[in-house]
Amino acid sequence: MKLLTYSLAAGLLSASIASADYLKPLMNPAELSNSLDQANPIILDIRGDAYQDGHIPGAISAPYGLFRGPKNNPGQLLDEDVLEERFEALGLELDRPVVVVSEGKTDTDFGAAARVYWTLKSTGFEDLAILNGGKQAWEQAGYPIDKTNITPKPTELDITFSPQWTATTEQVVSVTKEEVDSLLLDARPASFYEGDKSHGAASRPGTLPGAENYYYASFFNGGSAAISSDIDVQALKVTLGLEEDQEIVSFCNTGHWAATNWFALSEVAGIENVKLYPGSMVEYSNLDLPMENTPGVVENL
Template sequence: MKAFAFVFLAGIAALTGMPAAADPLLEVAEFADLTAGKDPIILDIRGDAYAKGHIEGAVSAPYALFRGPDENPGQLVPVDQLETTYEGLGLVMDRPIIIVSEGDSDNDFGAAARVYWTLKSSGFTDLAVLNGGMTAWGQAGLPLDRNAVEPQPSDLDITWDNRWTADTQEVADVVDGKRQAVLVDARPPEFYEGKQAHEVAARPGTIPGAQNLAHSSFFQSGSTSIGQVEDVAGLKSALGIDDGEEVVSFCNTGHWAATDWFAMSELAGIENVKLYPGSMVEYSQTDNEMANVPGLLENLLNQFR
């Protein structure tokens, strides 16, 4: 199936009223008003950059805490391990959580989206991503704090909600015709076409029947802030999504796919969108059928392109 690119956004429109508390996307200009009196937990997922300056009160929660091992970075973190992490970060269910990444590229947004997806699947409901992250914060001339925050440990009982998760067997069942779903490859076209592969993927190529909707399609050229999805009907039509039909977003390691998931599920409000966390790294390491796999000669040539 031929890859396509389609931009489903019209930029970030100015808001005319107070956004809802559970709005998944928070603009820097709205931050002070939206968080006033709400005592949000601010998770800074940048890692070492936290020490160089962060939003006052933010807790350091490096992205790596929400990722799998080197051989399968997209792999789900065990629930008991996530629970321990959340408790160490002082997370509680009755406080809003704002996720802050660097925001310096459309690639970086995937980190915030993946953390958002992980928290939502863990039962947290009042979640938002700071659009543009610390890059937008700095461009707005807002203050930085260099005092590290020591969170008060919490006590949680976490269970994983599978409503937004697809696993390898489920994806293989779609390929085999045993399950119905629209498969969406969030990678740049060169990955989808088999011209490039992740360093720990066993094979280049994509999942048979998948359509290509690169994560960057949801960003205006040169922007590091994601756009609102305004033409939802056009998006669904382009991908062939029927109302209520299952959609599975994947990439190499569930990073870019998290952006597509966030845009389709949280911004466009499309029901039944799932993220395949292990994505092509995990899928390529199985014996399952793949598409767009280059021949031996083409594979050798691709290594020198």
């Protein structure tokens, strides 16, 4: 088990990759503004009630909670039919670009956008982007804010959830038993990884057996709410100890911070075979499965 650190610096190899005709996975405000007429994207504002106080013109309110599980397992995957119904109500179309917008107040906000992006990609949406820095970056760049409540026109969809970017509990257990050679990457702060803290819905503190710690905030410069788009991919692979063609399983407490690591590794760095464990430690800890860094009886007194 190791706590891994990697230094981001300006001027490194930019590894952003374009996954679609119009959008690239990570967009700045100017790029989004320039794409509005050509790409005609659906802008999903995932901030919830804050939408009413002002949003990017034309944006649709799609609160983050629509993409999350129950309180006792927030990272739990929603059923296909539930996602389909919610996407239809939002007016989503598989062949129309989608841009996900969070608040952008802190780096943890990015995890919400990344989790929504991952959910959409896993259900067949290909032309996707995240607005880097969220609504606050848009406003700070001098672009207009609107308070008009946009009512989407419902659509009809037929989605199928792809397991390509998902690690199930069963698959994770296989990795912990060393039946599968995958890199388990804990995205949480060291205090969670080391078992000093735990999520309120987790039954035990600690981490997955054999996991290494790579704090999601390592992908942000100087406390910025915008993720770095400059990643030296080879240096990162060395830091992670990633072997050729080795699969990465990103996890945290509820698949939120882990979504940031998944996005940075898969969509920005372009590393293949990166998966997200949606339920993460909340789901895993509530099962009778072995863990590491779990305090003993004396430490819990």
